[in-house]
Amino acid sequence: MTSQGQKEEVTLTQFLDSVAGPSATPGGGSVSALAGCLGAALVEMVINLTLGKKGFAAQEAELQKIREEAHSYREALTGTVEQDSLAYQAVMNAFLLPKKTDEEKRKRKEQIQHALKRAADPPLFTAATSLKVLKLCQEAVEKGNPNTISDAAVGALLADAALGGGIFNVLINLSALEDKHFAEKMKKELQRLEAEGEAIKKAIFSRIKEKINYP
Amino acid sequence: MTSQGQKEEVTLTQFLDSVAGPSATPGGGSVSALAGCLGAALVEMVINLTLGKKGFAAQEAELQKIREEAHSYREALTGTVEQDSLAYQAVMNAFLLPKKTDEEKRKRKEQIQHALKRAADPPLFTAATSLKVLKLCQEAVEKGNPNTISDAAVGALLADAALGGGIFNVLINLSALEDKHFAEKMKKELQRLEAEGEAIKKAIFSRIKEKINYP
Numbered sequence A, B: 001m002t003s004q005g006q007k008e009e010v011t012l013t014q015f016l017d018s019v020a021g022p023s024a025t026p027g028g029g030s031v032s033a034l035a036g037c038l039g040a041a042l043v044e045m046v047i048n049l050t051l052g053k054k055g056f057a058a059q060e061a062e063l064q065k066i067r068e069e070a071h072s073y074r075e076a077l078t079g080t081v082e083q084d085s086l087a088y089q090a091v092m093n094a095f096l097l098p099k100k101t102d103e104e105k106r107k108r109k110e111q112i113q114h115a116l117k118r119a120a121d122p123p124l125f126t127a128a129t130s131l132k133v134l135k136l137c138q139e140a141v142e143k144g145n146p147n148t149i150s151d152a153a154v155g156a157l158l159a160d161a162a163l164g165g166g167i168f169n170v171l172i173n174l175s176a177l178e179d180k181h182f183a184e185k186m187k188k189e190l191q192r193l194e195a196e197g198e199a200i201k202k203a204i205f206s207r208i209k210e211k212i213n214y215p
Helices: A012-020 A028-048 A057-096 A102-119 A120-142 A146-175 A180-212 B010-021 B027-046 B057-095 B100-120 B121-143 B146-174 B180-212
Strands: none
Touching: A012 A028, A012 B010, A012 B027, A012 B057, A028 A057, A028 A120, A028 A146, A028 B010, A028 B027, A028 B100, A028 B146, A057 A102, A057 A120, A057 A146, A057 B010, A057 B121, A102 A120, A102 B121, A120 A180, A146 A180, A146 B027, A146 B057, A146 B146, A146 B180, A180 B146, B010 B027, B027 B057, B027 B121, B027 B146, B057 B100, B057 B121, B057 B146, B100 B146, B121 B180, B146 B180
């Protein structure tokens, strides 16, 4: 993750400052991707604090597979933190194109619509990948070291926030799209992701509350 | 935010790696505090993209107040990212105390109980402060630039995840506490925070879905 145009890595404080600042990027789309990264990192932590512990030897291969998957989703979502900002900047740039002649107006409108469609990709990826992270959190709750259950719980909360955040960011783009067929198809996909996520989240938290004996 | 014992700021990638790694800190408690920071930063962003825009001149003082509050919560929660790890390390250190003689056993047990009680403070602070951030997200949805509604939505998702994460981290400590009176009192406070958060979250999202015309 690099700050806009710079090669060096941004610090946590720099990232928070750049979110808070008066520019539209990084915004909710990038923060959603980061939430997915944090959820995936917590799954990796749970597995790292489970592997090698007494009573988990038989599940070693299965646990390693969960950790590998979580790591690959984290890497992919780390890239999306920046891609989301870049895709949104392309939308803003298209709005800045000249619009004096009819030809310029036509070209500008075409560019805006093109950029809007492309800007839906990063948050859709965040939503779909965070749903996968949420599924891994469910496995971490079931199969991980019981001492790490609150870490798995926080992982699930972050993955769920990332899924919801991705969905909102796609929706916002769709509302300005003229290709209503594309928008409807996308909306159906979002509703499917949302419904699946809600069912898994409910299952995870009723299981966790059962395990920690909280109403 | 500094990595353990170091003065320099950690980068996003370093923080994610240290969450994922095989040590118990930073874990779900620190990630919850960071989620609260991200929610607060998004409120600041919404206000920064609202102030000075046409149609918002009359609300300037009110908007500035929201931004100031969000900023102070972000600063406080930034400190909690590290405090949570330190408080949990104190619990782990207490478990490592010698336990050969009866006197050592008594002292160790006393230290563990003391550290457990103190370790409830950072996640309780995260939960209570993130609830305040969630309330600011509600104001941001109502009073902010409509173009930033998905940023306010993601802010609310993150603040809500931070609230839930703080709650789980306090609960985990309580389960090992011998002072059942303290534990019961704390549980009631957590249930109050949870219920208030759920009501606000529900209100925010029914309002947002209404505004963006999503079922």
